[in-house]
Amino acid sequence: MNLKDLLSPFYVWQRAFEKPYTSIRPIQERPGAAAYRGFHINISEECIGCGTCHKICQNDAIDMVRVETYEGRSGDSGLRPRFDYGRCCWCALCVDMCPAGSLRMSNEYTWITSDPTEFHFTAGVEHTTWQDNPLGYHRAEGYHLYPPKRIEMEMLPPEVSVQSFDEVVAGYSEPQALLEADRCIECGICVATCPAHMDVPDYIRSIRDRDYEKGLQLMYRTNPFPATCGRICTRRCESVCPVGIQGEAIAIRWLKRFIVDQIQPQDYARILADQTGNSGHRVAIIGAGPGGLSAAYYLRKQGHAVTVFEAQASAGGMLRYGVPSYRLPDADLDKDINYIVSLGVDIRYNTRIGKDIRFEQLLQDFDALFLSTGLSVPSSMRIHGEEHPRVLSGLQVLADVASGRDPGVGQKVAVIGGGNVAMDAARVSRRLGAEVTILYRRRIADMPADTEEIHESQEEGCHIVTQAIPVEIIAASSPQQVSIKWGEAEMVQDPKGGRPRPVLQEDRMHVETYDCIISAIGQGSDLEFLSKEIQDQLAIEWGKFAPGEYQHTSLQKVFVGGDVANRTADAISAIEDGHHAARGIDRFLNPDARTHTDQEVN
Amino acid sequence: MNSVDEILDYAIDQEQQAADFYADLAGRAEKAGMKEILLDFAAEEQSHKQRLLAVKAGDHKLTPEQQVLDLKISDYLVEVGASANISYQDALIVAMKRERAAFQLYSDMAAKVPEGHLKEVLQGLAKEEAKHKLFFESEYDDRVLRDN
Numbered sequence: 170m171n172l173k174d175l176l177s178p179f180y181v182w183q184r185a186f187e188k189p190y191t192s193i194r195p196i197q198e199r200p201g202a203a204a205y206r207g208f209h210i211n212i213s214e215e216c217i218g219c220g221t222c223h224k225i226c227q228n229d230a231i232d233m234v235r236v237e238t239y240e241g242r243s244g245d246s247g248l249r250p251r252f253d254y255g256r257c258c259w260c261a262l263c264v265d266m267c268p269a270g271s272l273r274m275s276n277e278y279t280w281i282t283s284d285p286t287e288f289h290f291t292a293g294v295e296h297t298t299w300q301d302n303p304l305g306y307h308r309a310e311g312y313h314l315y316p317p318k319r320i321e322m323e324m325l326p327p328e329v330s331v332q333s334f335d336e337v338v339a340g341y342s343e344p345q346a347l348l349e350a351d352r353c354i355e356c357g358i359c360v361a362t363c364p365a366h367m368d369v370p371d372y373i374r375s376i377r378d379r380d381y382e383k384g385l386q387l388m389y390r391t392n393p394f395p396a397t398c399g400r401i402c403t404r405r406c407e408s409v410c411p412v413g414i415q416g417e418a419i420a421i422r423w424l425k426r427f428i429v430d431q432i433q434p435q436d437y438a439r440i441l442a443d444q445t446g447n448s449g450h451r452v453a454i455i456g457a458g459p460g461g462l463s464a465a466y467y468l469r470k471q472g473h474a475v476t477v478f479e480a481q482a483s484a485g486g487m488l489r490y491g492v493p494s495y496r497l498p499d500a501d502l503d504k505d506i507n508y509i510v511s512l513g514v515d516i517r518y519n520t521r522i523g524k525d526i527r528f529e530q531l532l533q534d535f536d537a538l539f540l541s542t543g544l545s546v547p548s549s550m551r552i553h554g555e556e557h558p559r560v561l562s563g564l565q566v567l568a569d570v571a572s573g574r575d576p577g578v579g580q581k582v583a584v585i586g587g588g589n590v591a592m593d594a595a596r597v598s599r600r601l602g603a604e605v606t607i608l609y610r611r612r613i614a615d616m617p618a619d620t621e622e623i624h625e626s627q628e629e630g631c632h633i634v635t636q637a638i639p640v641e642i643i644a645a646s647s648p649q650q651v652s653i654k655w656g657e658a659e660m661v662q663d664p665k666g667g668r669p670r671p672v673l674q675e676d677r678m679h680v681e682t683y684d685c686i687i688s689a690i691g692q693g694s695d696l697e698f699l700s701k702e703i704q705d706q707l708a709i710e711w712g713k714f715a716p717g718e719y720q721h722t723s724l725q726k727v728f729v730g731g732d733v734a735n736r737t738a739d740a741i742s743a744i745e746d747g748h749h750a751a752r753g754i755d756r757f758l759n760p761d762a763r764t765h766t767d768q769e770v771n
Numbered sequence: 772m773n774s775v776d777e778i779l780d781y782a783i784d785q786e787q788q789a790a791d792f793y794a795d796l797a798g799r800a801e802k803a804g805m806k807e808i809l810l811d812f813a814a815e816e817q818s819h820k821q822r823l824l825a826v827k828a829g830d831h832k833l834t835p836e837q838q839v840l841d842l843k844i845s846d847y848l849v850e851v852g853a854s855a856n857i858s859y860q861d862a863l864i865v866a867m868k869r870e871r872a873a874f875q876l877y878s879d880m881a882a883k884v885p886e887g888h889l890k891e892v893l894q895g896l897a898k899e900e901a902k903h904k905l906f907f908e909s910e911y912d913d914r915v916l917r918d919n
């Protein structure tokens with residue numbers, strides 16, 4: 170240490186006797202120019218706490234702080250930016266970048282206080298005199314620091330897509346994927362919303378780095394069905410992506426698909442390098458759908474021996490027998506499934522528990538059980554005449570098509586319902602050459618099906634009649650046909666709040682005749698494989714299991730998940746349930762292990 | 772039955788019978804989770820009975836003039852049996868149909884009596900039943916027709 174360093178603390182004393190460095194307050198206030206970059210204004214209700222302002226700030230002038238009011242809001246981190254005017258250089262990068270458009274600047278620049286620690290404030294949360302100031306710097310209308318529109322996805326034109334069961338979506342090319350990946354602002358809001366908490370910003374970054382192997386590794390940490398989810402995921406992440414507030418959300422699903430499409434199946438083992446030891450424990454899984462197989466994958470990585478019992482001849486559950494190949498080709502589903510099976514998962518096909526093997530037998534033979542049996546019983550409309558042979562179930566039509574059988578829908582089809590099954594049954598019928606009308610009791614905006622699917626079904630020529638309530642099925646003059654009586658509905662506000670309800674207008678009834686009516690109004694569980702005694706011991710509400718922590722039930726060895734145990738009934742939730750249950754089963758089997766971190770399971 | 776008290780006693784007895792009906796069905800219910808649901812239905816009927824007892828005691832007034840939304844869901848559904856193996860959907864259909872029948876009974880009776888207090892009470896009871904029907908029909912709309 171030299172002498173200068175030693176003495177430097179004392180130099181500061183010289184300053185004690187100098188005139189202070191403060192500006193003289195002008196006698197007359199001098200307002201900043203109309204577009205001056207003064208103190209920040211944030212509309213807290215519009216801000217979603219994405220932290221992009223914090224990330225882009227080159228002076229570390231923004232900290233994200235927790236604000237209770239906003240905690241727990243969907244698509245909101247519950248954080249808000251706190252500005253440090255000892256650091257801010259008024260560049261306005263934060264304003265230009267803010268995807269919510271909630272942040273701007275006032276034209277005020279004087280803030281007089283004797284307490285230097287005061288030059289911090291959480292804009293829009295702490296009171297300031299300039300919060301309502303309309304002047305100051307705003308991002309120019311239409312200007313964005315990143316491209317607001319997503320890279321368009323190439324698709325088969327509808328007149329071609331209805332000719333075959335070929336995949337409709339082409340997938341991004343590398344240049345397209347790079348451009349789309351480049352729009353991600355890496356805020357991570359999506360991670361919290363994704364049921365499986367996939368590491369979205371990092372796998373998107375792997376595209377920018379052209380390191381697709383890394384991307385695959387990141388995805389498998391939380392989801393062993395990326396080829397599938399890259400095609401048919403319900404993409405809750407995209408619904409909260411802040412880029413979508415003023416533009417179009419990042420095409421997260423298509424980017425996931427892009428990564429998987431770059432990697433050949435034979436390279437998976439080398440890239441993922443999954444280790445499977447031998448714990449000595451045996452786990453039985455009922456159902457080879459995404460829930461069951463996700464659990465199988467993570468359980469194998471924990472070293473447990475896994476046997477899956479599946480009633481059908483192939484694995485995949487509703488992804489195989491429900492979702493048609495024009496949305497999810499078999500080869501892509503198989504890419505996911507084959508890798509899971511390659512880790513030594515033993516699948517016993519054509520084996521229905523409750524019929525071929527008793528459930529109690531599994532309880533005896535295995536150390537733990539995971540049930541992911543899905544929803545396979547089509548709901549009934551309970552209207553007169555429903556048992557007519559020309560009333561088909563949507564699930565059956567789709568299962569027939571998936572198995573290469575002709576469901577015999579005829580030339581003129583009515584589909585009842587507004588969910589995924591209804592849209593798929595309608596689009597499949599179009600591909601089989603039928604003219605299709607979809608009858609739905611509410612409005613398009615109320616349809617539970619994905620908006621893209623609704624749009625694509627319309628493009629492909631399905632005619633959607635909304636606010637149409639079926640009231641009766643009537644025999645037609647030919648046994649090959651069937652008539653339906655339906656009435657128009659008015660949407661009426663529920664006096665207790667909640668979504669508007671359709672009310673039948675009895676003076677506006679219609680009767681139409683079709684070659685078949687496909688009923689696709691929902692599906693329920695089949696728990697007949699469990700004896701009454703077992704059912705009584707499991708918490709079952711509205712026909713679904715209601716598991717506790719780690720998908721555990723009150724039956725010691727039994728864990729449950731997937732459609733039969735969650736409210737969301739989509740693939741990604743089933744996948745997460747399987748992963749979560751695998752963690753729970755590992756804890757259950759190794760109660761004495763010191764730690765059960767996610768890392769162990771991954 | 773021509774005095775107001777007689778009518779109210781009848782209505783109160785009907786609610787009790789409905790509560791007993793669901794409680795009995797709950798005792799026999801085979802499907803998992805149905806026991807609790809049917810006991811909830813029984814409790815709902817008990818609360819209707821309490822309301823009518825309060826009306827009889829003069830602590831509460833019926834509101835014959837009130838408009839009640841009619842979703843008309845039960846009107847077009849098939850009759851289903853109340854077996855031990857009843858599903859949630861069918862239990863709701865049974866409940867909606869029972870409330871609808873009661874609504875119709877009081878409405879028909881009200882139409883037959885001359886203007887006056889008795890008519891108002893009958894109309895008030897019909898509105899009560901319409902509200903109960905709306906309760907079960909809303910439940911059906913929310914749970915059974917959730918995806919539809």
Ligand SMILES: Cc1cc2nc3c(=O)[nH]c(=O)nc-3n(C[C@H](O)[C@H](O)[C@H](O)COP(=O)(O)OP(=O)(O)OC[C@H]3O[C@@H](n4cnc5c(N)ncnc54)[C@H](O)[C@@H]3O)c2cc1C
Binds near residue numbers: 460484738
């Ligand atoms: C037509 C259709 C379209 C869909 N579209 C989408 C979509 O676009 N995006 C999305 O995310 N989700 C979609 N879904 C939902 C998705 O398919 C399900 O959420 C998912 O498959 C649920 O997985 P799971 O493992 O819980 O059950 P399932 O996939 O239903 O698998 C259950 C498995 O258990 C087997 N099983 C049942 N009982 C027994 C028994 N007793 N013994 C042995 N085996 C048994 C069944 O045969 C089946 O293979 C769609 C569903 C359908 C029907």
Ligand code: SF4
Binds near residue numbers: 216271
């Ligand atoms: S960038 Fe905008 S939306 Fe995101 S935290 Fe900052 S102010 Fe809020």
Ligand code: SF4
Binds near residue numbers: 409410
């Ligand atoms: S995809 Fe959207 S939500 Fe996710 S990190 Fe990127 S910008 Fe944020």
